[in-house]
Amino acid sequence: MTRRKHLKPWIFGLIAGLLFVGAEALFGIYPPSAYAFCLACHVRDLMNTVLGLLDGARFQTSMIAKRALLLTSPGVLLGAFLAARVFREHRVLPARRGWAYFLLGFAVMTVGIVIFGCPTRIALRAGYGEVYGLSALLGLGLGTACGTLILRLRFRRSTDG
Amino acid sequence: MAEPLLLSLVFLLIGALIGFLAQRSRMCFVAGLRDYLLVRDTELLLGLFSFLATVWVASSLLYAVGLLRQGMPEYGELELRRALDGGVVFRLGWNRLLAPRALGTAQEAVPVAAVLNRFLAASAVGGWLLGLLSVAAGGCVLRQHVLCAQGNRNALLFVLGFYAAVPVYYLALSRLFSWVYQ
Secondary structure, three states, X not given: OOOOOOOOHHHHHHHHHHHHHHHHHHHOOOOOOOOOOOHHHHHHHHHHHHXXXXXXXXXXXXXXXXXOOOOHHXXXXXXXXXXXXXXXXXXXXXXXXXXXXXXXXXXXXXXXXXXXXXXXXXXHHHHOOOHHHHHHHHHHHHHHHHHHHHHHHHHHHHHHO | OHHHHHHHXXXXXXXXXXXXXXXXXXXXXXXXXXXXXXXXXXXXHHHHHHHHHHHXXXXXXXXXXXXXXXXOOOOOOHHHHHHHHOOOOOOOOHHHHHOOHHHOOOOOOOOHHHHOOHHHHHHHHXXXXXXXXXXXXXXXXXXXHHHHHHOEHHHHHHHHXXXXXXXXXXXXXXXXXXXXXX
């Protein structure tokens, strides 16, 4: 097996930033603003567009979702699958405590719907200088720090005993 | 009907490109800080910083030449509009640095009090929760999508839960959170 070089994350950040801002300007992805990429909001809009066909009133979508299907999340899955196949990194790892991951995904989406963003869009909105995005990014950092602290404590306990 | 098709394709392609690059770079918007705190590894954190810096500069430049518009509600209808009209503002000082008034951008000053509302607090608390949950799951939503596509069944279940939450939220949970927008 050949070892291929990985892309540096800072280059990813550069490309992704230019792509999201550029796509918004080029294709008029508006309103809302800073909406070229979001996994939580786009999945919500995609699901609600489909569910709205059954019962329109209950399922809100953003304005842009009335003009297109927001296929970002299936796109990410497709792109990552292609990359994993091309570079031979596709490995099936069986689920362990899968229900916990299901619940985590459920909880993350619920929070994401309430505050309009997955971590990626929170960073995107913060980069735009949006006040709520900055507030959420600050929270995200603190939450990550708390989570890391818990990880550390649990790791220490498991090595002590 | 060409426009909806084109725009849908644009979203699919943006997703595919980001998915491809994220798989190659193992990018995660949460793991950067986690790795730094755990083992002082700055690689992913640099990814986050370069993303923030790029978006800041690019959006400021495009505002300056009038290619981006700003200050809009998340939704076109419902009560959220009222709540967020004074809210989703892209007018924090620093865009002005690169977008002087002479260039004709529509940046109006917003009183600080208009921004200090429940949604600001909810954003911080929600962000905190997202950070905590993402560390517990081992990566942000983007990373979970990538892992799912690589064959990780835990991540697959994460993504399934992620999709399943949408109808449940709108059928059962949305009332619980309506106070956030008042």
